[in-house]
Amino acid sequence: MSAPRPRLTHIIHDDGPGGGPQSVITQLGILTEVYEQSVIHGGAGRIAAYCEKTNTPHFRTGLDRKRTLALGIWQTWRRLRKIRPEVVILHGQWGGFAGALASRFARVPHCVYIARWPAFYSDWDLARCIRNYIVEKVACRFSHKVICLTESSRYQFLLRHLAPEERIGVVPNAIPFNGDPRPERIEALRKQYAFNRYSCNVISVGRLDQQKRNDWLLESWRTVAEVHPNAHLWIVGHGPKDAEWKQLAGELGLESKVTWIEGGEFKGSEFIAAGDIFAHTALFETFGNVIIEAMLASKPIVSTDVDGPRSIISDNIEGLLVPPGDTAGFAHALCRLIEQPELCKRLGAAGQISVQNYTPERIAPRLIEAVSARPRPKIAHILHLDGPGGGPPLVVAMLRHLAPMFDQSVIAGGRGAIARYCERYRVPFSEIRPIRPAKWLRAAPALWRALRTLKPDLVILHGQPAGPVGALVAKYLNIPSAYIAEWPAFYTDWDTFRIVRNHLAEWLPCKLAERSLVLSEGNYYQYLIRRLIPEERGVLISNAVSPREVISEAARQRIREKYGWNPNDCHVVSVGRFADQKRVDWLLRSWKHICSVEPRAKLWLVGTVETGPEENALKALAADLQLTNCAFISPRDPGPHFLAAADIVAMTSLYEGHARIPLEAMLNGRPIVASNVDGVSNSFTDGIEGFLVAPSDIERFAARLRELIRNPELRKQMGASGIERAKKYDPEIVYGKLHITLSEILANRP
């Protein structure tokens, strides 16, 4: 038995004439697969008939009349209390205002306002200005999403600041293509109205009210009729301006040049299809279904350049756009089309292609997504320091990859690459004081406050200083967590105090988190032998590099030029903090064996001053060793740019969580010489993409470097192999496992 579908109620103030109710019917059809629907409406027309036909529950209220509006709101509220829908869709301004109030009182959890007839288009006097503002503001204020039918309508909402811009979206009307109008009907129409009498039949379809501005059309037609006396204008529709515009036609001497059609056996779309040109002079449209119908019938369109049509047709592509009120321009555009059948054909053909964007199949996913009430799971990343090193790029890569599936937020000490990413992609970022390894418990109150505010469904703990405190706080708040062992503490078990502290720092998150994710096989082995991670809760993933991170040739060239790199030299680059762990001293000692015999080789040690406690000691060592062709750089340019510009990448770390440097070097086609240590050894194969050398084997390291310096062909070959190998670390592959792990945790949470 299938799961029950969520309940959705549509509220529309008037089930009357016009294109709106037809669009609501189309939306009912689209959403019927996903939701258990019902309709609350004022009046009774096509929607009521559709509901009867499809057995959709529908309820008539007094929303369609001003006098009974208050009663209608009360009736709507009562009905909503009985239906208890998960989602309410408010159609149009009065449906929006009344429905928003009723939904608010009935405590409907999710409310979507479809701005089908925005009120502000009738700001004609002070009373209307105030009324319209209140009506729209209430609908926008109480709705979780505002959906406009066109970009131009959205623009009007943005100008008025009626809702925050991120809450205003666009989903056009869907027009079902069900074979209408049929050719035999069109033929019958042409015969009945003797269309053949005229050289060109121009059609205008729509209600005859102030919005449609058929007076502009009539004034234009006077000019057209003088130039093309055998062309004929058909105005299809009726409305309050009927008599006034017929009188105007008489005053302009157009009685024999214009035919007025009110109702009858043929529909507007059939007239459009039977005519040669479609003319539209509305002052505004919130969408303009008739324009879609004209495009569907491959008819060229002349329209005013107004809200609605301007978002559907492009000037000179599917039709001609003329500034509103420019009757001379409109007449000129009509004459152009009457005189140029080829242009008509081109515009009509383009229209038939563009109209495919409005099929229910194309619109359905957008509508379902826009209406969807189901919030995405919320994840909070906790990191001890958003500073230098490889950790923040890893978090950024995860944020980027998980963005389509989760609503994410970050809690981190300091501001760096992650804060920049969050600012750019508008991810909530809570800055706390950096969490120190020995004083991690001090961060507990700040984390507790941040998590209470963010209310995540899952917490990801990045690395050990944030791991223990984050795990404790998350456990206290009953939030499941996943621990990513980015900087295993046990690599610094140098004394008794550290052994105890590190063990606690690793044991707590591994014990409290639902899953522990380790970045390399070497690290995983260390965790297993210490019995920190139970095998069933450990997951092995790796660092990732995306093809979009490949550094452009221009950027590489800029680095070479900026630092004066001679293209005839061989440039060896080491990138990383000047810290104990990186053991740059081994590299310097190796260089001692190279610099004297390889005068064309240059060593560039790229690191940041502010984070490199060892920099001065290293500089002193370089001086003691009397190294030549060796330079320290503390640049503003990103590290990967140096890797990409280099000929060889050197790395002498003592240990790593899972180093990014080899991955970035391979991605950019650079060979690597690195220490064979945890976090590096599994990144590439010795002799294929680079060389792995036993840690502290200085002579061997120098020999490998020399081999590569002397053999450009080998460098090229290893670089090419590296590019292939880097494909294994594509985020799509690597983080697929992470996504599955997180989904499992979320599925199993209480």
Next chain:
Amino acid sequence: MPTPTPSTTQQTAARSDSVARPTILFWVEQDAYGEYAQYAADLARAWEPDAQISVWLGHKTSPCNFGNIPTRTKLRFQYRASFFLARHLRAARPDILILIGVRAAWHGVRIAKKAGVKKVLYIALSDLIYRDRTLLRVARNYLVLHTILRKVDRVVVPANGSRYQFLLREWIPESNFHLLPKMFDPDSVPPPQTPSPFPSRPQEPPPTCRVVYAGPFNARARLDWLLRAWAFVEEKDLGAHLTIVGTGPREAELHALHKRLALRHCDIISPEHPLIHYVAAADLVAMTNLYELHSRLPLMAMGCGKPFVAMEADGIRISAHDSGGGILTPLSDVPAISEALAALIQDPAQRAQLGASGRSHIARFEPDAFRHRARPLLQSLIVGGAAP
């Protein structure tokens, strides 16, 4: 631009015609960026051969080139000054009163008829109609604008966008509107040998593409969208540099956002040269305005033969659509504008093509075209009837 001084013969001829020529008084309110006075100066110079013109300027108005037209700048447009203004107006008793600025128009329309002014024209350069953000503003804007529009004989709008906003509201007959876009002075384009106005950075290589925004830092400029879009462009590492030139009330916010986004290839500077010098020295012009009455920046870009990237907003749309000199992206779509910027940065050929296209269309905004459009308006004011 140096205004051509009329020769002695011309001046004599003008004096002899002065009886037949109508007297026109421009009443120009001060604005932050000198746009009102600039427009008034352009219009006054266009009408100078056919009318006797004098100008009242707000006391803090930026200096503009009014040529030989007499100007007075001691007026303050305050309610308490209305009495004195009325007295001055009665003394001047112009045939036509041109009002620029909402406060000038608000006072002007109320005292013009009493002072015996025959025709009143309002030039709608204020963005009041775009600022219906709260209920109070909605009511206030309606009362102010409706009062003005109801009492004037003509309304001049600089672009179709704002004209459309007025049309939607149906406050006055549409025949009273006259479209008169701003003028672009080709003499303002600096010669090619002009030194670069950008601050030099010897320690950095020259950018592959210099992108520029030059204009006010106000709420409608929405430069936060531009900075956010630029952050995405920087991620692509194209070697381009964005320079935002200007001043305004949002400057501190912009600097803060710039810092938060940690943009490396972007700087915000105060102008030390005319803005058009920055545009002329750029490779690409970018703007993300929410709306404009009629933005000068696309005109400057077209005049200098530079392509521009902007959003589909009122006051900008017409420049791009009609000239083909730029690319328009959907409004508030930050990724789309960053894509458009990146595409143009990487494609010098397309930049050149768009720039050439814009340059070929700028003639529509040059002084001759402006005069051609402005003179029928004057005629219609003199003889009456609908706007041309």
